[in-house]
Amino acid sequence: MDTRTLGGTGRSVSVIGLGTWQIGGDWGDVSDADAHGVLDAAAESGITFFDTADVYGDGRSEQRIGQWMRSNPDWKGTVATKMxxxxxxxxxxxxxxxxxxxxxxxSRKNLGVETLDLVQLHCPTDDAVFSSDAVYDALDTLVEEGAIASYGVSVETVDQALTAIERPNLATVQIILNAFRQKPLEAVLPAAQEAGVGIIARVPLASGLLAGRYSKDTTFAADDHRSFNRRGEAFDVGETFAGVDFENGVEAAREFTEIARDTGWRPPTAALGWVAQQSGVSTVIPGARNAAQAQTNAEAGTMNALPERFFEAVAELYERRIKPEVHHRW
Structure with a gap:
């Protein structure tokens, strides 16, 4: 597994991490046994970065990670949470x-730790949060008190990311980045590299679209955000299918599948590789509902450089089918 330094945290993390929204909630039911199986498989595959949040399952994701870490004290990875x-x-x-x-x-109680490795502001809806001196002063105080080791932001928009990157003690920016959401490549990744800020890429498979397994008739459980948030009913619509209309996304994903097959890798692995091999990305955090998914995701952290023709074909697909729908929004 390839490893990289996670920005201002100074920590070495696997280029493929694990997003744990799935083992908390809003993706259908995941049992304790399945959740622990996902964490086991991720660790066994070389993943050393878990991303969670205090609201995933009202703390259930954090609690499951905390229980797992107590049972696996030899795992020396990094856990990021949000608030x-x-x-x-x-x-x-x-x-x-x-x-x-x-x-x-x-969160410290849920995870069973004295100091949180990394705490991120969890997609505030008020842009003023990202430019407030008082907010960063408060975060610096938590570092001084030993409650947190480092802090970052999770954002919806490019402008929010660029505002936060200007702050000297910001360690990371988490942003949606995938073959169907390419705008961060233009300014955010270069600015983060220049500032020494780590990039955590989330929704790398566009909520599963880029795995190439959905049809227009695919349905999801009622408690799955892919059912209840398609128009942003619960939170920012960009978090669901990366903001792409489902039917258009299914058609575009079919084209992506053909492009990916030309690399010799399965579509989800190629999609993760596309993100991981962007200059400036520190770690990519696909989720997983079962151990097999976690193992498959980890393969993208061991792959050789994808061919230039792959990146060119993905860029053309984005320009033609996706960019008019999403690029101006985030």
């Missing part, structure tokens, strides 16, 4: 030191 989404609204009004302390204390 602010427990507020009534993730706005500047609620981005206070008092709230930050309460939320990080809860």
């Amino acid at each position: 602010i989404r427990r507020a009534p609204e993730p706005t500047l009004e609620h981005a206070t030191l008092e709230n930050f302390r309460a939320w990080t204390d809860r």
